[in-house]
Amino acid sequence: MSSIKLKGITKSYGKNTPVIKNLNLSITDGGFTILLGPSGCGKSTILRIIAGLESTDIGSVEIGGRDMSGVEPGDRGVAMVFQNYALYPTMTVRENIEFGLKNMKIPKAERDERIDESVRMVGLEDFLDRKPKSLSGGQRQRVALARAIVKKSEVFLMDEPLSNLDAKLRAQIRTDLIELHRKLGITFVYVTHDQVEAMSMGTEIILLEAGAVRQQAVPSRLYDAPENLFAARFIGSPPMNVVEAKALGAVGLPPAVKHIAFRPEKALLMRASSPLPYDAVRIRGELTAREMLGDRVVCKVKTDSCCIYAKTADEFPPEYGTVTVVAHREHLHFFDDDERRVEVS
Amino acid sequence: MESRAVKQKFKHAPLSVLKLAVLASLGFAMIFPFLWMAVSALKTRQELLDFSVILPAVPQWGNYAQVLLDSPIPRYIANSVFVSAVTVAYQLFSGALLAYAVVFMNFRGKGALFAVVLGCYMVPGAATYIPCYILLAKMGLLDTYSGLIISNLVSIFGVFLLRQAFMQIPAELYEAARMDNAGHWKTLWRVVFPLTRPTFISFALIALIACYNNYMWPSLITNSPDLSLVSQGLRHFFIESGAYGTNWALVMAASTLVTAPLLLLFALIQKWFIASIGADTGVKG
Numbered sequence: 131m132s133s134i135k136l137k138g139i140t141k142s143y144g145k146n147t148p149v150i151k152n153l154n155l156s157i158t159d160g161g162f163t164i165l166l167g168p169s170g171c172g173k174s175t176i177l178r179i180i181a182g183l184e185s186t187d188i189g190s191v192e193i194g195g196r197d198m199s200g201v202e203p204g205d206r207g208v209a210m211v212f213q214n215y216a217l218y219p220t221m222t223v224r225e226n227i228e229f230g231l232k233n234m235k236i237p238k239a240e241r242d243e244r245i246d247e248s249v250r251m252v253g254l255e256d257f258l259d260r261k262p263k264s265l266s267g268g269q270r271q272r273v274a275l276a277r278a279i280v281k282k283s284e285v286f287l288m289d290e291p292l293s294n295l296d297a298k299l300r301a302q303i304r305t306d307l308i309e310l311h312r313k314l315g316i317t318f319v320y321v322t323h324d325q326v327e328a329m330s331m332g333t334e335i336i337l338l339e340a341g342a343v344r345q346q347a348v349p350s351r352l353y354d355a356p357e358n359l360f361a362a363r364f365i366g367s368p369p370m371n372v373v374e375a376k377a378l379g380a381v382g383l384p385p386a387v388k389h390i391a392f393r394p395e396k397a398l399l400m401r402a403s404s405p406l407p408y409d410a411v412r413i414r415g416e417l418t419a420r421e422m423l424g425d426r427v428v429c430k431v432k433t434d435s436c437c438i439y440a441k442t443a444d445e446f447p448p449e450y451g452t453v454t455v456v457a458h459r460e461h462l463h464f465f466d467d468d469e470r471r472v473e474v475s
Numbered sequence: 476m477e478s479r480a481v482k483q484k485f486k487h488a489p490l491s492v493l494k495l496a497v498l499a500s501l502g503f504a505m506i507f508p509f510l511w512m513a514v515s516a517l518k519t520r521q522e523l524l525d526f527s528v529i530l531p532a533v534p535q536w537g538n539y540a541q542v543l544l545d546s547p548i549p550r551y552i553a554n555s556v557f558v559s560a561v562t563v564a565y566q567l568f569s570g571a572l573l574a575y576a577v578v579f580m581n582f583r584g585k586g587a588l589f590a591v592v593l594g595c596y597m598v599p600g601a602a603t604y605i606p607c608y609i610l611l612a613k614m615g616l617l618d619t620y621s622g623l624i625i626s627n628l629v630s631i632f633g634v635f636l637l638r639q640a641f642m643q644i645p646a647e648l649y650e651a652a653r654m655d656n657a658g659h660w661k662t663l664w665r666v667v668f669p670l671t672r673p674t675f676i677s678f679a680l681i682a683l684i685a686c687y688n689n690y691m692w693p694s695l696i697t698n699s700p701d702l703s704l705v706s707q708g709l710r711h712f713f714i715e716s717g718a719y720g721t722n723w724a725l726v727m728a729a730s731t732l733v734t735a736p737l738l739l740l741f742a743l744i745q746k747w748f749i750a751s752i753g754a755d756t757g758v759k760g
Contacts, residue, residue, distance in 0.1 A: 183650050204656030216647035220669035229665070230655035277655075 132194045132207070132284035132317045133159040134180055139189030141175060141341075148187070149175055150341035157336075159194075162311045162318040164328040167338035168364070173321045176338075177287050180319065181210050193285060204233070208285040209278035213293055215270045217262040217277075223249075224258040227277045234281070248280040251310065268299045279314070288320045292327065304330055325365050329353065337361055359469035362391050368428060368439040370463070371397065377435045378411055387472050389465040396461035397440035399429055399447060400454045409459045413438060417453045431455050509734065516728035523723050538728040547700065548729045551708030556736060558620060558693075558704060559686035562627045566682055567675060570633035575663045577634075578641040579649050589638075596631040604695060611696055618698050626696070627686065633678050640674035641667060680744055684737055705733045 134157040142148035149172045157163045165173040178184035180191055182203035191198040198206055217226050224245060231241045249255050252272040262270055271291060278286055292300045308331055311318050322328055328335050329349045337345045337352065337360070345357045356362040362370040370391040375383060378390060390411065399417070415433035427447045431438045438455050464472040515523055517534040542548050576582075577589050607626055608617075616622030644667060652662040668675065690706035697703065700711055712729055713721065 181654065183653065202656075203650075203653045208654075210651075210654045212647045212651060214645065214647050216645070216651040218648065218651070218666055218669075229652075229657070233656035233658075233661065 133157060134285065134317065134319065135192040136176070136179070137190050137192070139176075139179060139191070140187045141172075141179065141184065142187055148341065150179075153189070153341065153343070155336065155343065155346075157317065157319060158334060160315055160317055162308070162320065162331055162333045164332035164335045165319065165321045165338060166323070166325065166328040166332075166335050166364075167344075168323060171338040172341035173323075173338050174289055175341075177210075177289055177319060177321045180285075181208055181287050182206050204230075206285075207283050208287055209281045209283040210287040211271075211274045211278050211289065211291045213290040215262070215274045215294075217270055217273055219262055222259050222261055223254060223265070223273050223276075226262070226273055227280050230277065230281050244280050244282070245276075248276040251279055251313070252276045252306075267295055268303065271295060271303065275310070279310075283316070285317045285319065286314070288318065290322055291320075292322075293324075300327075307331055325367070329365070337364060355471070356391075356463065357471050359389060359391070359465050362463060362465070366393055366395075368394050368441070370394075371436075371438045371457075372465075373413065373433075373436055373438070375464075378413065383464070384472065384474060386466045387464040387474065388467045389469070391463040391465065392457040392461050394428065394439040394441040396457055397438065397442075398456040399431070399440050399442060399444075400456055401448055410456050411459075411462065413455045415453065415455060417448060417450050420447060420450075429453075509731075512727050512734075513731045516724055516731050518724055520722065520724060523727075535724065538724045539732070542725055542728045542732060546712065546725075546729065547703075548708060548712065548732060550701065551703050551705045552733060552736060554620075554701075554703060554708070555687045555705040555733075558623050559683050559689075562624050562686050563679055563682045565624070565628045566630040566633050567679060569629045570637045570678070571663060571668070571675075573629075573634045574637035574641050575659065575667065577638055578644075579662070579667075580659070592631060592634060596635065600692075604692065608695060617696050618702060620702065622696055623693055623702070623704075626692070630678075630682055633682060636674060636678050637671065640671040644670055676744055680741065683740065687737060709733060 134155075136153055136155040139150055139153040139155075140148050141150040149170075153176070155176070165176055167173045175184060179186055180193070182191075182198060182201060193206060193208065218229065221229065227245050227248060228241055231244065236244070245258075249258065252275050254269065254272050254276060257265060257269060257273075262273065265273065271294075274291070292303055295303065304327060307318075307320075311331075320327075320331065329352075332349055335345075335347060335349055335352050336343055339360050345352060345361045347355075347357075352361060352365055356365065356370070359372060362372065370393055372389050372391045375387050375390050392411075413431075413433050415431040415438060417429055418432050419430040421428040421430075426441050426443055429440045429442065429447055431440060431453060433455075440455055464474050466472050514530065516538050517536065518528065518531040519535060522528045522531050573592070577585060577592075611617050611622050611626060614622075614625075616625060648666055648670075649662060652666045657665065687704070688706055689704060690710075693702075693704045694707045697707070700708070703711060709726075709729060713726055
């Protein structure tokens with residue numbers, strides 16, 4: 131049992147306004163939960179509060195049903211991987227991994243066994259006697275992972291562990307982490323501002339803004355049914371197109387609907403002269419830029435009131451000039467004045 | 476390519492010759508008094524007073540032997556080595572504990588504590604002589620090794636130096652140690668100390684020299700010649716036979732012998748010291 135519960139957490143630094151205010155959060159046992167949000171949204175602070183590295187003004191943390199007030203970080207049964215690896219530079223890889231075990235007073239034979247197992251998992255068998263400075267960024271990250279794995283904790287906390295790696299290595303370690311999570315079957319809590327990491331690895335995403343949860347859902351739900359405009363605008367690359375309902379002159383909608391949104395992937399581009407499908411919104415604009423991504427082309431269309439992106443798999447997108455962006459009714463999302471989702475039947 | 480490099484070299488040759496000349500003359504000026512002292516110790520009384528004599532006709536090795544075997548100088552050196560080694564060991568230990576607390580631990584009044592510590596640094600040493608003397612007298616520690624050592628257990632300069640070094644250590648390393656179940660003691664000696672070893676060494680060196688050479692304070696609180704440190708001892712030795720009877724060659728030999736341990740220490744540590752500079756911090760910036 132290693133679910134995590136945060137109850138009524140408020141945290142401020144010094145006398146400044148709180149970065150987190152009355153936060154309640156529940157993280158499922160055995161899940162790969164992502165804390166996602168822009169810089170400064172408090173996601174790392176939340177992780178550090180769970181780890182016990184940061185105190186709270188009020189509120190409590192429970193791990194596996196046990197209240198963690200006054201429990202030292204080392205005694206919480208959690209392991210942490212830091213953004214900057216935080217390997218002990220004067221120790222070899224083996225000593226780095228072993229340090230925690232020695233402090234936990236684990237007998238030598240078991241230590242050796244656990245170290246062998248963890249380095250095999252991350253593929254570091256040949257580097258045990260090296261010092262961190264002679265390892266590459268990716269290898270250092272693996273040492274940090276092994277150091278966490280070896281403790282056999284019930285909870286694995288990761289603070290943007292991939293942000294210092296290059297794109298190729300990042301993609302590779304992403305899949306490694308998914309496999310590792312499945313193999314270990316423990317609770318992963320992963321902090322990132324990168325939605326690709328969040329969507330690809332997470333079994334659940336907690337989207338944060340200014341210290342508050344904006345949506346907590348499985349990745350597909352977050353993508354398919356954002357609960358508010360913040361979620362709509364944060365997820366997706368490019369993010370959802372949001373237009374004022376008024377500007378579209380859409381009829382037959384409830385009066386509460388103020389914003390209409392649709393994913394660039396669902397937008398169709400048509401020549402102004404093409405016949406338009408029934409039951410769709412259409413916006414005329416000027417196609418001003420095309421980005422070739424390989425499998426897709428992102429087109430930027432400037433309209434009178436805003437910019438709209440369309441991501442099309444079409445090998446021959448329309449030429450520059452006047453086009454019509456079309457989005458089918460079934461692909462539209464509606465939001466009210468408070469930017470909350472409105473279900474329209 | 477090669478000819479260009481050679482040309483470059485020649486172009487800069489006058490400059491580097493000048494640089495070398497300046498450095499060499501400065502170096503010579505530094506080492507001259509020591510060489511003069513060491514060589515003078517090998518001269519006869521007449522040779523010593525005649526400045527035209529640079530090297531002695533027959534080196535008087537007996538002067539060194541006399542100082543080593545028939546004078547209290549070895550005792551003074553031993554006193555100085557013992558007192559300064561123990562004192563510096565304590566200063567390193569207390570400095571490390573205090574600096575660790577001030578840098579890594581969070582507690583009420585931390586800022587005030589450090590302000591008081593730094594405030595002590597501002598007080599001139601001479602102003603503390605009388606209160607410290609009275610304190611030692613009341614504790615019955617005047618004219619003892621313990622008195623010499625206890626009155627220097629903490630070096631504020633050391634605390635400050637170590638604090639500056641500890642502040643360079645990334646917070647993540649300290650946090651990683653906490654996640655690894657390491658207590659403060661283990662974090663200090665297994666994580667922080669190996670990373671700041673150069674600072675420990677340079678402070679130890681500075682403190683050892685200061686302590687070894689200390690003159691004023693030890694001469695205030697000790698009386699018996701058996702407890703004298705080297706500076707005090709040299710003075711005894713110096714005035715033993717009155718201003719006119721001074722055997723300068725012996726004084727020179729004694730001075731050379733007194734300086735030797737420090738030079739030896741410096742030579743040993745400096746090599747180590749430079750090798751340990753440039754350690755990696757382990758955190759990717």
